[in-house]
Amino acid sequence: MGRAAELLGVTPGFLRGLDAAELFVPQRSAGGHRRYSRYQLRLAQRARDLVDQGTALEAACRIIILEDQLAEATRINAQLKQRIDTRADQDAERD
16 A cells, blocks of 8 residues: 555555545455555546545545446447447348
């Protein structure tokens, strides 16, 4: 946790706050130390940016979760649109 906090320029308490706000749950080493993925570090950096702009920590976490959900929904929507377009092209070729 100390190294992750150092990389992000935050305190370990800030990272514990993200964990408590359930933005993400870090893996644990055999010794019980928190281990963060690169994705989790990106989320933590985004949270720090929002907090630095004056957003409350809980609100920043909610914003990030909603942004992540929107990105996933957009990705799924694009995949479904591509399937529909492919089927429409296949149907047009049959006619």
